[in-house]
Amino acid sequence: MISATASVKPPLVNLLDFDRKGLQAFFVNLGEKPFRATQVLKWIYQEGVTDFNQMTNLSKTLRTYLQDYCQIKAPTIVAEQLASDGTCKWAVEMHCGNRVETVYIPEERRATLCVSSQVGCALACTFCSTAKQGFNRNLAVSEIIGQLYLAQQRIGNAQRITNVVMMGMGEPLLNFDNVVAAMNLMMDDFSYGLSKRRVTISTSGVVPAMRRLNEVCDVSMAVSLHAPNDELRNQIVPINNKYPLSELMDACREYAKTGPRKHITFEYVMLEDINDSVENAHALVKLLKNVPSKVNLIPFNPFPQSDYQCSSFSVILKFRDILNNAGIVTTIRKTRGEDIDAACGQLVGQVQDKSRRHLKLQQAKTIHAN
Numbered sequence: 611m612i613s614a615t616a617s618v619k620p621p622l623v624n625l626l627d628f629d630r631k632g633l634q635a636f637f638v639n640l641g642e643k644p645f646r647a648t649q650v651l652k653w654i655y656q657e658g659v660t661d662f663n664q665m666t667n668l669s670k671t672l673r674t675y676l677q678d679y680c681q682i683k684a685p686t687i688v689a690e691q692l693a694s695d696g697t698c699k700w701a702v703e704m705h706c707g708n709r710v711e712t713v714y715i716p717e718e719r720r721a722t723l724c725v726s727s728q729v730g731c732a733l734a735c736t737f738c739s740t741a742k743q744g745f746n747r748n749l750a751v752s753e754i755i756g757q758l759y760l761a762q763q764r765i766g767n768a769q770r771i772t773n774v775v776m777m778g779m780g781e782p783l784l785n786f787d788n789v790v791a792a793m794n795l796m797m798d799d800f801s802y803g804l805s806k807r808r809v810t811i812s813t814s815g816v817v818p819a820m821r822r823l824n825e826v827c828d829v830s831m832a833v834s835l836h837a838p839n840d841e842l843r844n845q846i847v848p849i850n851n852k853y854p855l856s857e858l859m860d861a862c863r864e865y866a867k868t869g870p871r872k873h874i875t876f877e878y879v880m881l882e883d884i885n886d887s888v889e890n891a892h893a894l895v896k897l898l899k900n901v902p903s904k905v906n907l908i909p910f911n912p913f914p915q916s917d918y919q920c921s922s923f924s925v926i927l928k929f930r931d932i933l934n935n936a937g938i939v940t941t942i943r944k945t946r947g948e949d950i951d952a953a954c955g956q957l958v959g960q961v962q963d964k965s966r967r968h969l970k971l972q973q974a975k976t977i978h979a980n
């Protein structure tokens with residue numbers, strides 16, 4: 611009699627969970643040559659093949675094995691919203707029912723995909739709507755690279771995605787291994803072959819992970835700064851209490867030395883009467899004095915129950931001019947996809963909140979209201 615355990619089939623191995631190194635190890639483990647990895651990567655990401663039987667340069671035995679024990683499984687697009695400016699937002703559902711959001715931003719000379727790294731976010735930046743959703747879990751490699759895979763399929767080959775920004779839901783450096791593997795895949799010549807200058811990770815400042823990143827992955831770095839001193843940053847980007855500005859700036863200096871762009875892009879959300887004064891601008895100039903920097907000012911994007919207002923345009927211009935006049939190249943981020951809530955800080959997905967932050971926030975509001 612066959613025992614119950616013997617008849618249980620092991621879960622299928624999802625090949626989207628491997629970068630090239632991982633896939634090589636997988637094939638070597640099967641007694642195959644490492645080059646099988648590059649063959650399979652090309653089939654998956656360049657030819658769009660999901661049926662192992664069509665991978666004609668693999669032996670029949672290997673194809674049969676892959677058919678029996680492996681799969682190529684991306685998450686699913688369950689909703690699509692198209693903004694008047696061509697920006698497109700997809701709700702991407704994981705097998706567990708959680709949803710994240712992915713945003714496609716076409717421009718004249720490039721097309722950028724904004725990719726999520728976690729379901730929700732464990733950090734609590736006070737001006738971000740993802741933060742208000744709470745946190746469920748890290749995304750797997752297949753769920754991160756899967757967003758690019760799905761997006762490229764959806765828009766078709768006539769338009770290639772040229773840039774990826776890890777600026778969707780979540781703090782990418784708190785999902786280090788999976789994000790690094792997914793970014794390495796994005797840049798792999800046998801996969802999408804994106805330039806390292808065109809893959810950007812954005813972090814709120816997880817200093818030890820910024821230092822580790824230096825060693826394993828070569829991508830452009832953006833840091834969500836948002837305040838020029840510890841007192842204010844502790845309040846609006848609470849991770850600053852753990853990794854204060856002096857440590858963050860050291861890590862930035864180090865990364866800029868080896869990173870592909872030789873500078874760090876600092877993101878600075880413009881919050882009326884919070885961080886947008888002339889004094890704040892001068893303090894920022896001082897803070898960035900010894901760090902190769904560019905600054906990207908982000909007009910605050912409101913969301914239901916947000917407690918902030920966006921600075922007026924004249925204030926933003928003045929802030930920009932102070933930085934530019936001090937020699938720091940400063941741009942104002944064009945807000946895209948506003949009419950479909952696809953702009954920075956507006957991504958919410960559908961998060962089964964495990965951190966109970968959503969609930970705590972609601973309770974605090976009720977107590978406050980009473």
Ligand code: SAH
Pocket residue numbers: 735737738739776777778779780781782812813814832833834877879908909910911912913954955956
């Ligand atoms: N957790 C990472 C990745 C998120 S990137 C990080 O903090 O960098 C999203 C960018 O949009 C960050 O710079 C974030 O601070 C900014 N942002 C968040 N909420 C925003 C809002 N409501 N308006 C404008 N920008 C916002």
